[in-house]
Amino acid sequence: MAAEATTPLPAGSAQGPAGKLDNAARTGVGTGLGKYLLNRVSGAVVSLLAVLFSAFFIFRVLPGDPIDNLMRDMQSATPELEQALRAEWGLDEPLWVQFWSYLTGTLTGDLGVSIQYQVPVMQLFTDRLGPTVLLGGTALVLSVLIGFSLGAKSAWLSGSKFDKRNVNIALIFFSAPTFWVAMIAIIIFSRELRLFPTGRMVSAHTPDRFWPQFLDIAHHMVLPAITLTLMIYAGYLLTMRASMLDEMGNDYITTARAKGLRDVVVRRRHAMRNALLPTTTLVFMAIGNVINGALVTEMIYTWPGLGYTFFQAIAVPDYPVLQGLFVIFASATVLANLAADVLYWFIDPRARKA
Amino acid sequence: MSTQSTPRPQSRPPSARALRMRRWRQSAADLWREFRAQRAGMVGLIGLSIFVAIAVITPLVAPSDALSVTQATGGRMAPPDGEYWLGTDEFGRSVALLTLYGTRVTLIIGIAAALVAMVIGTLVGIVAGHFEGRVSWILMRITEWFMNLPTLVLAIVLVVVLGRSIAVLVIAIGITSWAGTARVIRAQTRGIEGRPYLERARALGAGHWSQMGRHVLPNVTPLVLASTIMAIAGAILTESTLAFLGLYDPNNLSWGMLLNRAWSNGAMSAGAWWYVLPPGLMILVVVLCFTLCGRALEVALNPRLRR
Numbered sequence: 001m002a003a004e005a006t007t008p009l010p011a012g013s014a015q016g017p018a019g020k021l022d023n024a025a026r027t028g029v030g031t032g033l034g035k036y037l038l039n040r041v042s043g044a045v046v047s048l049l050a051v052l053f054s055a056f057f058i059f060r061v062l063p064g065d066p067i068d069n070l071m072r073d074m075q076s077a078t079p080e081l082e083q084a085l086r087a088e089w090g091l092d093e094p095l096w097v098q099f100w101s102y103l104t105g106t107l108t109g110d111l112g113v114s115i116q117y118q119v120p121v122m123q124l125f126t127d128r129l130g131p132t133v134l135l136g137g138t139a140l141v142l143s144v145l146i147g148f149s150l151g152a153k154s155a156w157l158s159g160s161k162f163d164k165r166n167v168n169i170a171l172i173f174f175s176a177p178t179f180w181v182a183m184i185a186i187i188i189f190s191r192e193l194r195l196f197p198t199g200r201m202v203s204a205h206t207p208d209r210f211w212p213q214f215l216d217i218a219h220h221m222v223l224p225a226i227t228l229t230l231m232i233y234a235g236y237l238l239t240m241r242a243s244m245l246d247e248m249g250n251d252y253i254t255t256a257r258a259k260g261l262r263d264v265v266v267r268r269r270h271a272m273r274n275a276l277l278p279t280t281t282l283v284f285m286a287i288g289n290v291i292n293g294a295l296v297t298e299m300i301y302t303w304p305g306l307g308y309t310f311f312q313a314i315a316v317p318d319y320p321v322l323q324g325l326f327v328i329f330a331s332a333t334v335l336a337n338l339a340a341d342v343l344y345w346f347i348d349p350r351a352r353k354a
Numbered sequence: 355m356s357t358q359s360t361p362r363p364q365s366r367p368p369s370a371r372a373l374r375m376r377r378w379r380q381s382a383a384d385l386w387r388e389f390r391a392q393r394a395g396m397v398g399l400i401g402l403s404i405f406v407a408i409a410v411i412t413p414l415v416a417p418s419d420a421l422s423v424t425q426a427t428g429g430r431m432a433p434p435d436g437e438y439w440l441g442t443d444e445f446g447r448s449v450a451l452l453t454l455y456g457t458r459v460t461l462i463i464g465i466a467a468a469l470v471a472m473v474i475g476t477l478v479g480i481v482a483g484h485f486e487g488r489v490s491w492i493l494m495r496i497t498e499w500f501m502n503l504p505t506l507v508l509a510i511v512l513v514v515v516l517g518r519s520i521a522v523l524v525i526a527i528g529i530t531s532w533a534g535t536a537r538v539i540r541a542q543t544r545g546i547e548g549r550p551y552l553e554r555a556r557a558l559g560a561g562h563w564s565q566m567g568r569h570v571l572p573n574v575t576p577l578v579l580a581s582t583i584m585a586i587a588g589a590i591l592t593e594s595t596l597a598f599l600g601l602y603d604p605n606n607l608s609w610g611m612l613l614n615r616a617w618s619n620g621a622m623s624a625g626a627w628w629y630v631l632p633p634g635l636m637i638l639v640v641v642l643c644f645t646l647c648g649r650a651l652e653v654a655l656n657p658r659l660r661r
Contacts, residue, residue: 043495046495047495047499050499058511058512058515059511059515062515062516171642171645171646172638172642174645175587175591175638175641175642175645176634176637176638176641177591177594177595177598177610177613177634177637177638177641178595179594179595179598179613180594180613180630180633180634180637180638183613183617183622183630183634184630184631184634186622187622187625187627187630191622191623191625192625198622285502287502288502288503288504288505289504291504291506291507292504292505292506292507295504295506295507295510296506296595296598296599299599310507310510311599314510314514314599314600314601315600317514322510322511322514323511325507326507326508326511329504329507330503330504330507330508333502333503333504334499334502336502337498337502
């Protein structure tokens with residue numbers, strides 16, 4: 001599944017004649033990077049607009065009347081609350097007025113007010129961002145390190161016992177539902193062995209100094225980070241393995257071997273360097289995957305990040321939070337893809353010729 | 355036809371239809387031979403037949419009150435014993451029976467959602483591969499957009515807004531998982547479009563839809579099949595995750611819903627591993643079976659992957 005997403009499409013027909021002129025005027029000479037950037041950035045802007053449109057469509061148009069929907073699902077619904085919300089969300093206005101105020105609001109950082117917390121969604125976002133970045137970042141780094149090194153070695157020894165075992169284990173974690181792996185981990189390591197705490201990020205009694213806090217957070221993060229890593233490393237392993245297998249058929253490998261280089265050198269300096277090209281961008285492109293995983297992991301370990309906030313909003317349902325976080329999550333993936341494209345320009349000279 | 359009832363010489367060429375059927379049978383047989391040569395794929399296929407059998411047989415032979423909350427006889431979350439060999443749930447129902455029952459709904463949602471994804475993905479892929487220029491560009495941007503989006507988040511949002519029913523789950527999962535198929539099919543369509551017989555069809559005046567329907571579609575069908583089988587694995591995982599997050603159809607028991615019930619009724623703090631282990635293992639094994647089948651089929655279709 002993940003193997004399809006290896007390389008971004010080369011910069012191609014995305015550029016109209018107007019863009020070319022514009023770009024040439026701006027940079028003086030028609031440098032490739034300017035053109036490439038303009039192409040990619042304009043693509044990202046269109047994607048971001050698509051995110052905004054789809055959020056409006058899903059939350060305001062699709063359900064008919066979101067307030068009716070909300071009142072049906074909410075336990076403590078009163079006519080007063082309904083009136084207040086209707087006025088607050090401006091639902092008595094025509095649809096295009098609503099869309100305009102939604103658009104201007106979102107672009108100025110106003111994502112509405114959470115129903116359950118009664119604080120602005122933007123504030124909720126800034127409060128909860130840290131834990132998610134910490135957990136997601138740790139798991140991402142771990143899974144990249146593990147996935148890439150195991151994948152490269154697996155391809156190098158393809159067909160061996162090591163390779164088969166690696167691929168099989170990766171496939172099993174690829175197939176296992178994350179939340180279930182987490183449940184088993186909690187039962188084994190928290191309930192039975194009492195090694196790790198089951199929830200939240202810090203214990204209440206930890207002294208408010210750097211080292212005790214640091215150690216406590218690290219202690220709380222062990223299980224969530226391992227769970228998330230197990231969920232996402234398999235994709236990296238399989239992609240790296242496929243990419244490496246592609247490189248191994250090339251002539252330059254034979255040349256390197258013929259020069260009498262040691263096996264490790266051929267693998268690390270020659271094959272892996274080239275295999276890294278398509279896979280590095282994959283790290284950025286798989287941000288959506290990390291968000292999916294973080295959502296489930298945070299929910300199970302009650303990790304106080306964005307995913308847990310999103311989960312809590314489902315049952316209420318807290319539409320402003322769901323909508324705001326949907327826009328943020330989707331925008332994050334669009335921006336990560338833009339970053340991947342830009343990075344690709346710098347690490348792969350072939351992209352510059354496209 | 356009646357005027358031609360006199361026996362004709364053997365040299366009469368077979369009709370186009372007969373030729374097509376024969377060629378189709380031939381390639382299907384070739385594919386099967388390549389598939390059968392792979393042990394992992396066969397293991398997956400056998401596993402899947404067992405799951406399908408479970409899904410079909412369980413409602414027929416199991417006691418009809420197995421799902422009834424009021425007629426349950428076991429203790430509350432009782433550990434496995436002679437009568438309930440996988441213990442009981444919070445109402446005293448047999449976890450073993452519940453797990454077997456869950457097979458049907460999980461498979462139905464997974465397969466239906468993958469079919470939705472298959473139809474969208476194939477249509478978008480063929481159209482984007484056939485028409486070059488603006489249409490293709492727009493379709494591929496949309497595909498890329500769906501590919502990179504956090505699909506689980508989008509699916510959750512859709513189910514919350516549209517309501518919790520099987521139909522909504524199928525549509526939400528289908529809409530969020532067609533992009534990979536579209537991309538593969540587009541690449542394949544591009545390759546086929548360059549072949550001489552399509553040039554011939556174009557020269558004979560075949561319309562766009564005839565080119566796509568009669569010439570491209572049959573050629574991408576095997577690939578669509580492989581891609582769909584992989585998509586079922588993904589759809590089952592997504593369904594289980596959605597259900598675990600509380601987004602399930604309450605009238606239709608799936609494995610994800612079972613795990614959600616276990617979680618929200620305190621199976622974790624009660625240490626009721628017998629309630630948590632079986633549904634999750636079933637998900638893992640069925641997803642693994644679909645993945646193994648899909649991978650084996652891909653290898654059988656693509657000689658380059660055979661190493």
